[in-house]
Amino acid sequence: xxxxxxxxxxxxxxxxxxxxxxxxxxxxxxxxxxxxxxxxxxxxxxxxxxxxxxxxxxxxxxxxxxxxxxxxxxxxxxxxxxxxxxxxxxxxxxxxxxxxxxxxxxxxxxxxxxxxxxxxxxxxxxxxxxxxxxxxxxxxxxxxxxxxxxxxxxxxxxxxxxxxxxxxxxxxxxxxxxxxxxxxxxxxxxxxxxxxxxxxxxxxxxxxxxxxxxxxxxxxxxx
Ligand code: AMP
Numbered sequence: 001x002x003x004x005x006x007x008x009x010x011x012x013x014x015x016x017x018x019x020x021x022x023x024x025x026x027x028x029x030x031x032x033x034x035x036x037x038x039x040x041x042x043x044x045x046x047x048x049x050x051x052x053x054x055x056x057x058x059x060x061x062x063x064x065x066x067x068x069x070x071x072x073x074x075x076x077x078x079x080x081x082x083x084x085x086x087x088x089x090x091x092x093x094x095x096x097x098x099x100x101x102x103x104x105x106x107x108x109x110x111x112x113x114x115x116x117x118x119x120x121x122x123x124x125x126x127x128x129x130x131x132x133x134x135x136x137x138x139x140x141x142x143x144x145x146x147x148x149x150x151x152x153x154x155x156x157x158x159x160x161x162x163x164x165x166x167x168x169x170x171x172x173x174x175x176x177x178x179x180x181x182x183x184x185x186x187x188x189x190x191x192x193x194x195x196x197x198x199x200x201x202x203x204x205x206x207x208x209x210x211x212x213x214x215x216x217x218x219x220x221x222x223x
Contacts, residue, residue, distance in 0.1 A: 001024060001026065001080045001108045001109065001212070001216075002080050002081055002083075002100070002105065002106070002107050002108050003020070003026075003080070003081075003082045003083070003107070003108060003109050003110070003111065003212075004082075004083045004086075004087070004107055004109070004110045004111070004186070004191075005017055005082065005083065005084045005085075005110075005111050005113065006110055006111065006112050006113065006179070006182055006183065006186070006192075007111075007112060007113025007114070007115065007197060008113070008115060008117070008120055008171075008172060008175045008179075009120065009124060009168070009171045009172070009175065010115070010119075010120035010121075010123045010124040010127075010168070011113035011114075011115045011120065011197040012113060012115075012197050012201065012204060013084050013085065013113055014030060014032075014033075014084060015136075015201055016111075016113075016201070016204055016205060016208060017030065017082050017084040019201075019205050020082060020205070020208060020209075021082050023209070024080065024082075025079075026079060026080040026081050026082055027076050027077055027081050027082070028081075028082050028084060029068065029071050029072075029077075029081055029082065029083050029084065029086065030084040030085050031064055031067065031068060031083075031084075031085040031086040031088075032084075032085045034067060034071075035049050035053060035059065035067075036053070036160075039053060045063070045067070048063060049063065053161075053162055054161050054162065054167075055162075055167065055170065056162050056167040056168070056170035056171040056174060057170070057174060058088055058089065058174060058178060061089055061091045061092055061095075064086065064088075064092065065091075065092060065095050065096075068083070068086050068096070069099055072099065083096075087182060088178060088179045088182075089178050089179065089182075090181055090182065090185060093182055093185055093186075107186075107189075107191055108191070108215070108216075108219070109191055109192075109193070109211075109212060109215050110186040110191045110192045110193075111192075111193060111194075111195060111208055111211070111212075112183060112186075112192055112193065112194040112195070113194075113195060113197035113204075114194050114195065114196055114197055114198075115196075115197040115198050116198065117172050119198050120168070120172065121165070121168055121169075121172075123138070124163045124168045125163060125164075125165050125168060126138045126139040126140055127159070127160070127163050128142075128148070128157035128158065128159055129157065129158060129159075129160055130150035130152065130153060130155055130156075130157055130158075131150075131155055131156050131157070131158045132150070132153055132155040132156075133150060133152055133153045133155070135150055135151065135152045135153070137150070137151060137157060193211045193215065195207040195208055195211070
């Protein structure tokens with residue numbers, strides 16, 4: 001299956017993508033993770049995109065389209081893939097469609113994560129990430145004696161520069177203005193279904209599984 005996760009930052013796309021990719025045995029393509037790794041390793045790409053990430057702005061379309069097409073050409077994507085954080089603009093969506101059409105392929109489903117900006121702000125401003133193994137935690141779930149240490153490897157937890165409140169607000173504006181128009185784009189293709197992303201992780205995952213199952217059955221003409 002070829003799936004897109006669409007939703008604002010902090011809506012849980014990354015967590016759900018990891019669950020679903022494990023279940024379906026398909027690669028998880030997170031453009032945010034790819035770019036952060038490039039920044040961390042100080043590669044040419046990393047140096048090109050560093051300022052955009054820091055400010056919560058979108059990286060230029062040509063850079064990100066090139067990056068994702070390179071990944072999609074790899075063998076492990078032949079049996080399907082899950083795109084998390086891509087596309088984020090109409091131009092990115094159109095070029096993805098064009099890229100897949102040339103291979104006589106298409107996107108099977110787009111999962112839309114619905115969540116209010118106030119929950120996003122709370123989730124992201126309290127989010128901490130391990131500086132070594134990148135495991136996520138939240139300040140509301142930390143006990144005093146383990147504060148600021150990773151629960152898996154005990155290394156230091158840090159706050160992502162783009163998880164500071166003023167950058168989160170910027171990222172939400174960018175989502176509204178540049179990414180939200182994609183909902184209509186994929187609704188017109190009849191590819192979209194939505195999930196209430198404010199629920200618990202397991203409730204969101206069940207909703208995704210159930211909707212994907214129904215969508216597949218409908219496409220096969222079984223129901
Ligand atoms: P994320 O982890 O998906 O929220 O992405 C973190 C940051 O990476 C975003 O705020 C953008 O600066 C950049 N980014 C990730 N995906 C894209 C994309 N598809 N288009 C442009 N910029 C992106």
